[in-house]
Amino acid sequence: MQRIYVFFGRIASGKSTLAEKFADHYGLPYYNTDRVRKELAGLDPATRCAAGVNQGIYSRVFSRRTYQAMLDRARDDLQAGRPAVVLDGSYSERAEREQVLALAASQGAAAVFILCTCAEDEVKRRLAKRARDPKAVSDGRWEIYQAQKATFEPPDELRDRGLITIETDAPVEILLARLDKEVHGAERTGCKRT
Numbered sequence: 001m002q003r004i005y006v007f008f009g010r011i012a013s014g015k016s017t018l019a020e021k022f023a024d025h026y027g028l029p030y031y032n033t034d035r036v037r038k039e040l041a042g043l044d045p046a047t048r049c050a051a052g053v054n055q056g057i058y059s060r061v062f063s064r065r066t067y068q069a070m071l072d073r074a075r076d077d078l079q080a081g082r083p084a085v086v087l088d089g090s091y092s093e094r095a096e097r098e099q100v101l102a103l104a105a106s107q108g109a110a111a112v113f114i115l116c117t118c119a120e121d122e123v124k125r126r127l128a129k130r131a132r133d134p135k136a137v138s139d140g141r142w143e144i145y146q147a148q149k150a151t152f153e154p155p156d157e158l159r160d161r162g163l164i165t166i167e168t169d170a171p172v173e174i175l176l177a178r179l180d181k182e183v184h185g186a187e188r189t190g191c192k193r194t
Contacts, residue, residue, distance in 0.1 A: 011127075014126075118167060
């Protein structure tokens with residue numbers, strides 16, 4: 001069965017690092033909302049956008065457009081016969097997650113949601129490091145994290161659908177091994193190791 005792997009959670013939770021490594025590990029297409037958003041806006045991925053919460057390319061309208069583009073790309077890959085695709089974004093609203101579930105159902109695929117979490121001290125450290133990195137794609141900042149923390153809708157609708165929660169406070173190689181066990185090994189991921 002084909003799969004859509006969705007790595008989600010608050011900003012600086014480690015989801016992008018883990019999602020990209022997971023996709024690379026299995027040779028899967030990988031789509032990141034930060035990159036797709038900037039591509040849709042005609043911006044270089046490393047361009048910094050200092051817009052406030054829900055403004056500019058982070059407005060609700062532009063965010064909906066970004067998440068729709070993610071769904072479109074996933075659908076195209078599944079229809080092209082890819083065994084799985086990796087989506088990476090906050091997916092902070094239940095409606096966004098339900099759209100992924102609907103896409104998976106329409107394609108006869110399974111949706112596997114991986115909620116990435118970490119302690120707030122680690123979030124602060126990661127955001128500070130990211131702010132110093134000129135190649136960083138994400139525009140996440142502490143004030144955006146705080147706003148997202150207040151509005152992030154708990155994934156209660158996924159509790160009976162095999163939601164995987166992973167603390168991202170370990171080295172990525174260890175996290176990949178944990179995740180591999182969580183999704184029951186290479187035979188059950190719908191992928192071959194590369």
